[in-house]
Amino acid sequence: MQLLASLTICLCAGFSTAVIPAEEENPSFWNKQAAAAIEASFKIQPRIHQAKxxxxxxxxxxxxxxxxxxxxxxxxxxxxxxxxxxxxxxxxxxxxxxxxxxxxxxxxxxxxxxxxxxxxxxxxxxxxxxxxxxxxxxxxxxxxxxxxxxxxxxxxxxxxxxxxxxxxxxxxxxxxxxxxxxxxxxxxxxxxxxxxxxxxxxxxxxxxxxxxxxxxxxxxxxxxxxxxxxxxxxxxxxxxxxxxxxxxxxxxxxxxxxxxxxxxxxxxxxxxxxxxxxxxxxxxxxxxxxxxxxxxxxxxxxxxxxxxxxxxxxxxxxxxxxxxxxxxxxxxxxxxxxxxxxxxxxxxxxxxxxxxxxxxxxxxxxxxxxxxxxxxxxxFSFGGYTLRGSSIFGLAPKVATDGKNYTSILYGNGPGYPGSERPNVDSDTAMQYEYLPQAAVPLDSETxxxxxxxxxxxxxxxxxxxxxxxxxxxxxxxxxxxCIEPYTDCRQRDSAPGIRATSLALLLPALLLPLFH
Structure with missing residues (x-):
């Protein structure tokens, strides 16, 4: 329960005010969630008819x-x-x-x-x-x-x-x-x-x-x-x-x-x-x-x-x-x-x-x-083993090997390249709208x-x-x-809305019609 208490932290510190629900510690929470998802999957029925x-x-x-x-x-x-x-x-x-x-x-x-x-x-x-x-x-x-x-x-x-x-x-x-x-x-x-x-x-x-x-x-x-x-x-x-x-x-x-x-x-x-x-x-x-x-x-x-x-x-x-x-x-x-x-x-x-x-x-x-x-x-990537609830724009919980903070979000290249010596970054700076997360390679425009x-x-x-x-x-x-070109002879053209899938209806034509030229 100490973990749950530690996550009740204000947004100004770069965290959500939400708390991890206690029920997530119980395996039954995840089992029920997955079972419900399986049940919902059985209700998915392909719509085999022409799209308007x-x-x-x-x-x-x-x-x-x-x-x-x-x-x-x-x-x-x-x-x-x-x-x-x-x-x-x-x-x-x-x-x-x-x-x-x-x-x-x-x-x-x-x-x-x-x-x-x-x-x-x-x-x-x-x-x-x-x-x-x-x-x-x-x-x-x-x-x-x-x-x-x-x-x-x-x-x-x-x-x-x-x-x-x-x-x-x-x-x-x-x-x-x-x-x-x-x-x-x-x-x-x-x-x-x-x-x-x-x-x-x-x-x-x-x-x-x-x-x-x-x-x-x-x-x-x-x-x-x-x-x-x-x-x-x-x-x-x-x-x-x-x-x-x-x-x-x-x-x-x-x-x-x-x-x-x-x-x-x-x-x-x-x-x-x-x-x-x-x-x-x-x-x-x-x-x-x-x-x-x-x-x-x-x-x-x-x-x-x-x-x-x-x-x-x-x-x-x-x-x-x-x-x-x-x-x-x-x-x-x-x-x-x-x-x-x-x-x-x-x-x-x-x-x-x-x-x-x-x-x-x-x-x-x-x-x-x-x-x-x-x-x-x-x-673009985000990592750093951040605590759940910490701002997506915030800092990783541990410093890097150079002893400085780094943000969860980083870029492989781009304008955020810090130069020969990487500067430290604080939470307030990282949360600014114009802040550029650090990048590994200097480029005027990230790729x-x-x-x-x-x-x-x-x-x-x-x-x-x-x-x-x-x-x-x-x-x-x-x-x-x-059912528009080049598929005007689509197989579902005459199918009524809501018809259930058949193996034939699920197939595209055996031979593709001419490419989009």
Missing amino acids: NLILFLGDGFGIPTITATRILKGQQQGKLGPETPLALDAFPYVALSKTYNVDRQVPDSAGTATAYLCGVKGNYQTVGLSAAARHSQCNTTAGNEVISVLERARKAGKAVGIVTTTRVQHASPSGTYAHVVNRDWYADASMPQDARQQGCKDIAWQLVHNVDFNVILGGGRKYMTPKGTPDPEYPTNSGQNGIREDGNNLIEMWLQARPGARYVWNRTEMLAAAANSNVNYLMGLFEPGDTKYNLVRNTTLDPSLTEMMEAAITILSRNPKGFYLFVEGGRIDHGHHDGAAHKALTEAVEFDRAIERAGVLTDEAETLTVVTADHSHV HGGEDVAILAKGPMAHLFHGVQEQTYVAHVMAYAA
């Missing part, structure tokens, strides 16, 4: 270590110990692992991975929506190597489609739904070399408004859409936030003119009003010149949260009787990790989980396939990790997610579940 709606939640950089740390943080924010607290995604019944490598890189980037999980074909590092026959930054390798996303195929099948992200909407992950580009950084024409423009390659923002008929576009990225020098509506006196396009096009106006009744908004109030208007079927909302602000420091009056953007998107997309495809990205999880700033990454991840939970309330699992995954992991990431799924045909799969499998299962 498809939702892909993509946590950028949301690797398994980040998932676990997010679970702990979520619990501790609720005054609990942490590890025992379920995330919304923990309730998803079907789980698989995804191999994330690019064709040319063992440790991938977000562009090549987006091509895999959105288009069903692996590509090269820093290229988007192209097969591996395309070469980075070589414009003349674009034509003929384009691969098509499930989102675009869903639109051609008559469904409403949308993207929601906390990054700029032209960023690598969301651009995989619509763009075909040999350099992920070609956000606007001003971002491209002159020879690429002369050869006819188009920037990502241009492709956003021309390649796919989106119903909903929500995120950041205003400055890539307007002519050079156009003042930003939120920062009109800051010339650094002005539009940057050199072709003179206002892509926002072009998008609106092509869609009568469409709305453009740049703040939370306007977004909520547009979503509440039942006559609105097209909405573009760009809430920052670049990426949106981190959730903990955003202007809650002007800037919507990821959950609010997601809810607005589902509200509008649900007006299509044929269903919808929605891509939702918690994109700044990745940015927090690249900055070596664990507080930023994990608080973004908690908001990502909140969006997943809210989507479950807004949709019907019987007709909506919901998939949660990551594009890649990070060289991705190369390990497998999780796939979690629920809804129609979610049982197809199992085992260890190539990342391309995500796109194929989502297309198969909705």
Whole structure:
């Protein structure tokens, strides 16, 4: 009982105020818990019928270590110990692992991975929506190597489609739904070399408004859409936030003119009003010149949260009787990790989980396939034999061999490299939002990790997610579940909702249909 008493420590010391329950000392607690989980498993029945709606939640950089740390943080924010607290995604019944490598890189980037999980074909590092026959930054390798996303195929099948992200909407992950580009950084024409423009390659923002008929576009990225020098509506006196396009096009106006009744908004109030208007079927909302602000420091009056953007998107997309495809990205999880700033990454991840939970309330699992995954992991870890209930951001209980404290969270590389002599760290410093946990190797930007990431799924045909799969499998299962190209002859098309699994129904076609070209 001394252990239990020692854990009743105030949050200001880096601990949760929760106490380890006494019943956890009794084996019957764990036996009953496991027996209940087994009983619940027998009640899981695959939903063998066509999915009306498809939702892909993509946590950028949301690797398994980040998932676990997010679970702990979520619990501790609720005054609990942490590890025992379920995330919304923990309730998803079907789980698989995804191999994330690019064709040319063992440790991938977000562009090549987006091509895999959105288009069903692996590509090269820093290229988007192209097969591996395309070469980075070589414009003349674009034509003929384009691969098509499930989102675009869903639109051609008559469904409403949308993207929601906390990054700029032209960023690598969301651009995989619509763009075909040999350099992920070609956000606007001003971002491209002159020879690429002369050869006819188009920037990502241009492709956003021309390649796919989106119903909903929500995120950041205003400055890539307007002519050079156009003042930003939120920062009109800051010339650094002005539009940057050199072709003179206002892509926002072009998008609106092509869609009568469409709305453009740049703040939370306007977004909520547009979503509440039942006559609105097209909405573009760009809430920052670049990426949106981190959730903990955003202007809650002007800037919507990821959950609010997601809810607005589902509200509008649900007006299509044929269903919808929605891509939702918690994109700044990745940015927090690249900055070596664990507080930023994990608080973004908690908001990502909140969006997943809210989507479950807004949709019907019987007709909506919901998939949660990551594009890649990070060289982020937490260890140090910390006491249960100690802050995920806190110190390990023992000092290192140099006699100094260290935090539970550490990075393999990145901006947190301490230099030739490692400084001591105290609990108050470690708990600061801007604190950078120490890293082993000095880099301006922390790198991705190369390990497998999780796939979690629920809804129609979610049982197809199992085992260890190539990342391309995500796109194929989502297309198969909705019976859209190239799986229009899916076996479950005529199955009634709720039908029990049979060995035949559980199988994918014996021969894969042509790849997503």
